[in-house]
Each structure stands twice: as C-alpha cells, then as structure tokens.
Amino acid sequence: MAGTPGWQEAAYCRVLETGEQVQSIRLNPRKWTDSQSLSFPVEAAIPWTQTGYYLDERPKYTLDPLLHAGAYYVQEASSMFLEQAVKQLLPERGGIRVLDLCAAPGGKSTHLLSLLPDDAVLVSNEVIKSRVTILEENLVKWGNSNQLITNNDPRDFSELGGLFDLIVVDAPCSGSGLFRRDPKAMAEWSESAVELCSQRQKRILTDIWPCLKEGGLLIYSTCSYSLQEDEAIADWLLSQVEAESEPLQVDPAWNIVETKSAQKAAFGYRFYPDQVRGEGFFLTAFRKREAAGTVSGRKGKNKLEKVSKQQVADISEWLKPGLSQFYMIQENMVGMPEQVDSLLSELGSLYVRRAGVTLGKWADRKLIPDHGLALSNEVHEAVNRIELSAPQALQYLRKEEIQVPGSAPGWNLACYKGLSLGWLKVLPNRSNNYYPKEWRILMQSGR
Structure with a gap:
C-alpha cells in the first residue's frame, strides 16, 4: 500500500x-x-x-x-x-x-x-x-x-x-x-x-x-x-x-x-x-468512444410459450397494469414489461435464470401464486392482506403455522408494517404458510 x-x-x-x-x-x-x-x-x-x-x-x-x-x-x-x-x-x-x-x-x-x-x-x-x-x-x-x-x-x-x-x-x-x-x-x-x-x-x-x-x-x-x-x-x-x-x-x-x-x-x-x-x-x-459491434439476436434459444388471452384475463386480478408480456417457462407463468421482453430476445444463448416476475404455477384456470409475486411491486392492491404483529411475522418467517381468525378465505398476503412477506392460504380450520422453505429463518430471539 x-x-x-x-x-x-x-x-x-x-x-x-x-x-x-x-x-x-x-x-x-x-x-x-x-x-x-x-x-x-x-x-x-x-x-x-x-x-x-x-x-x-x-x-x-x-x-x-x-x-x-x-x-x-x-x-x-x-x-x-x-x-x-x-x-x-x-x-x-x-x-x-x-x-x-x-x-x-x-x-x-x-x-x-x-x-x-x-x-x-x-x-x-x-x-x-x-x-x-x-x-x-x-x-x-x-x-x-x-x-x-x-x-x-x-x-x-x-x-x-x-x-x-x-x-x-x-x-x-x-x-x-x-x-x-x-x-x-x-x-x-x-x-x-x-x-x-x-x-x-x-x-x-x-x-x-x-x-x-x-x-x-x-x-x-x-x-x-x-x-x-x-x-x-x-x-x-x-x-x-x-x-x-x-x-x-x-x-x-x-x-x-x-x-x-x-x-x-x-x-x-x-x-x-x-x-x-x-x-x-x-x-x-x-x-x-468507438463503434460497438452489431447485436447478434437470439441464438440457440427455444421460443418461449406465450400465455393465452384467456389466461391473461384470468390473472388480471392479481396484477397491476405494468406487466404486458406473459410466458410459460417450464411449469411457471412469468410476466414482464415490454423492455425486459425485448432485451431477452437479444441475449443470444446466455443462460437466463429469471426474467421479470415469476407469477406462479397454472392449474385448472387458477394461479398458485409464487413467492416472487408476493414480494413484487406488481402485485395488485386488491389482493387480500393480513397484517401481522412482530411476533407473528417472525413465526411466519420461520415457516410456522399462523392463526389468523376472521381473515378472508383463500390466498392472502402476510404483511408486516404494510409490506408483504409472502403468501398465506386461509382454510376453514387452519392457514397454510407458503414461505419458501429454503429462506426460512432459524435464529431464535435473543440468540
């Protein structure tokens, strides 16, 4: 030095x-x-x-x-x-x-x-x-x-x-x-x-x-x-x-x-x-300060499977209007804005791990929402939300069961101070915690 x-x-x-x-x-x-x-x-x-x-x-x-x-x-x-x-x-x-x-x-x-x-x-x-x-x-x-x-x-x-x-x-x-x-x-x-x-x-x-x-x-x-x-x-x-x-x-x-x-x-x-x-x-x-080479365009990429107009209509209740392009990638439905789709088409044979927002899996004309959608800025304000206390939020993040009496049945965003942590599915006698297992926190309070 x-x-x-x-x-x-x-x-x-x-x-x-x-x-x-x-x-x-x-x-x-x-x-x-x-x-x-x-x-x-x-x-x-x-x-x-x-x-x-x-x-x-x-x-x-x-x-x-x-x-x-x-x-x-x-x-x-x-x-x-x-x-x-x-x-x-x-x-x-x-x-x-x-x-x-x-x-x-x-x-x-x-x-x-x-x-x-x-x-x-x-x-x-x-x-x-x-x-x-x-x-x-x-x-x-x-x-x-x-x-x-x-x-x-x-x-x-x-x-x-x-x-x-x-x-x-x-x-x-x-x-x-x-x-x-x-x-x-x-x-x-x-x-x-x-x-x-x-x-x-x-x-x-x-x-x-x-x-x-x-x-x-x-x-x-x-x-x-x-x-x-x-x-x-x-x-x-x-x-x-x-x-x-x-x-x-x-x-x-x-x-x-x-x-x-x-x-x-x-x-x-x-x-x-x-x-x-x-x-x-x-x-x-x-x-x-020198000329760049020409863009190669997509090479070696499989054509992505477009989502049908009916599917787009079916998922509209989940989303704000910012996403315009929708594809099925393996089992997942993915949404992205136009500029992401345009760049994706020019990335040649690069390995793309994620593009836009992973919305979830599609089954029986219903979306099983992905964690990425829960944390996305694109999730619609009308989606049901459950506000958690700090102890409840930590329970959720440890992937423990959360008791939420009086909550709307079905999919809900588990929130803390107004921000989404992930999905809870409220059933008649319990709620299912959909926080990703690999993300759960293991630390206990005070340690």
Whole structure:
C-alpha cells in the first residue's frame, strides 16, 4: 500500500487497531422511505447517497421482518458511491439497458434498480453458480420487474454486440479494502493474489467491452487498495480501447481521495477507513468512444410459450397494469414489461435464470401464486392482506403455522408494517404458510 495516493499508514493502522465496525443500510425507495420508522434507530445519512444511513450499532437483521420484506439492504457505505457516478454521468436514464456483470450478492444491483426509471432494464449476472442463489433472493425481495438474472462467464457476453448503455464491473479483487471488516481477508492476501486478480480483471474488461454501446459508460470498482488493481487497470484499459476517463464532482468534506493514473491521467476515487466512514473502495469510470459491434439476436434459444388471452384475463386480478408480456417457462407463468421482453430476445444463448416476475404455477384456470409475486411491486392492491404483529411475522418467517381468525378465505398476503412477506392460504380450520422453505429463518430471539 505504500506509495498509493492518499495513503496515511499511521492513521490507517490506528483505525484497524480499534476494531470499529461501521454499520450501514440503504433503503428501498419503492417500498420504504421513512428512515425514522425502521425497526432500529439510524444515526446519520451517508452523504454520497440519498437512501443510505449509518447505524449506531449492529441490529439483529435476521430477526427484522422489514429486511425480509425488502425494505432495505445491508450494504457497506463506501460502495454506495456508485450512485454519484450513475447520477452525474448518466443524468438521463430513461429506457437504458444496464449490465451488472459481477452482481452477487446484490448490493450494486439493488442500488442500480433504485436509480433506474421503470422503463429501463437491468441484467444482473453472476459467473459463480453457487452465488446466484443469494443474488436471486435479494433481487426478488427488492421487488422490481424490470430485471433479468443471468449466470454466465463474461466471455459469453462478448458476442452480443453493443447492447448496453451502462456496464458496472465490481471486479473480483484481492480484498485489501476489507481488512478492517474481515480479518480473514488479511490472512488470505498476498502479492501473488494481487497479480492474479489484476490479470483476471483485464480478461473481464476485455470480454465485456464489445457489448457496451458507443457513447456508453463503464464503471469499474474494487475493494482493493493495490495500484495494480486500480489505477494501473485504468491505464491498461485506456491503452487498449478508444475511451475517455470521466471525472466526478466530489464534495471535499467527504474526504474521498481523487487520483490520476500514472500513464493516462485517468480519474479514480479512493476511500480509506481512516478518512471516510466506510471501508476501502476504489471507483473509476470510462466513456466508450468507438463503434460497438452489431447485436447478434437470439441464438440457440427455444421460443418461449406465450400465455393465452384467456389466461391473461384470468390473472388480471392479481396484477397491476405494468406487466404486458406473459410466458410459460417450464411449469411457471412469468410476466414482464415490454423492455425486459425485448432485451431477452437479444441475449443470444446466455443462460437466463429469471426474467421479470415469476407469477406462479397454472392449474385448472387458477394461479398458485409464487413467492416472487408476493414480494413484487406488481402485485395488485386488491389482493387480500393480513397484517401481522412482530411476533407473528417472525413465526411466519420461520415457516410456522399462523392463526389468523376472521381473515378472508383463500390466498392472502402476510404483511408486516404494510409490506408483504409472502403468501398465506386461509382454510376453514387452519392457514397454510407458503414461505419458501429454503429462506426460512432459524435464529431464535435473543440468540
């Protein structure tokens, strides 16, 4: 780290020795906007984002039903600086297509969805199959329909041509920026790991650059302090492609260190935990100044089975009018807005794990609703709801039976503070809890 811009060794070491852990969350603006009515107090707003807050101490997030309803996301404060890059460099975001290439567990993707208008569309990709599950869970909780989740290697995107207006590459890195938060990161760090990560980062950028539109924006970030993974990567990229480094306006009071790379004077932004209230982070942005390849169109994709007009009519009572395209994918009915359907048709042979909103299974002209529909922002206001107390909500999240006398028979949304947690089916003598078994919480109160 010695010699990196803005590095203050003594101050940094003092911060690490304190063992302080910074707690921060980011609200979901489509579900929850009042920071004062959360289940725990917030201390102060994070200055570089409109929806992020510092906390005095770490709550028991697992035992907070609002987390499971998608009211907020637990995210490291420095990484929320992505918002400044998106807002400053893409002030007009209507109808754009965005790719979050290394998306798990979902912090950048949920943030991007909060910054995008409804007519934009986000593709959240994760190359590691075992990490896609947590990405999917977090995006389902966030509730947007203008999204797709894919599980592909970056090289799989290179043949698609200029599909995207914005690509975010939160690259795999050596993790030195996490030393305070995660002592294991220090034990696993090595100079050879830095070199390996640098080579991997170059391959990722080489693979993904062709599918950025001319004039499109690429935002690159790491949680590493190493020059080889930060400014040197910016120099390397600018030596390989026709692009411009994009500066950002940063309030001096934020104590973010602005840097310029050694060869190409590319702008970068460094976060040090002794200077900002957050962990180590680096971000830089580039504007593409060369023609993009042509879009390949769908290759090797089976034609999706369209839902009949009668089926669309039958499910209309479940949905707001935002979804316009409906398909049967295996056993599930799926709904999506037009812009998602359009992009889906251009993704070639990519493996798409989820698109739009999974509505549920169709049987005997009736919908057996999916959990994704329950948490979606597209579920109709007229669907029956049952408001649960905090103890009842935890019972529900543990997939225990809930007693709800006087509730309307049939399908009901189990809600906490007005937000849906999932489905309850009320029968004459009991209710069936349809919370996903794999999502149920195991922690008991007080542990």
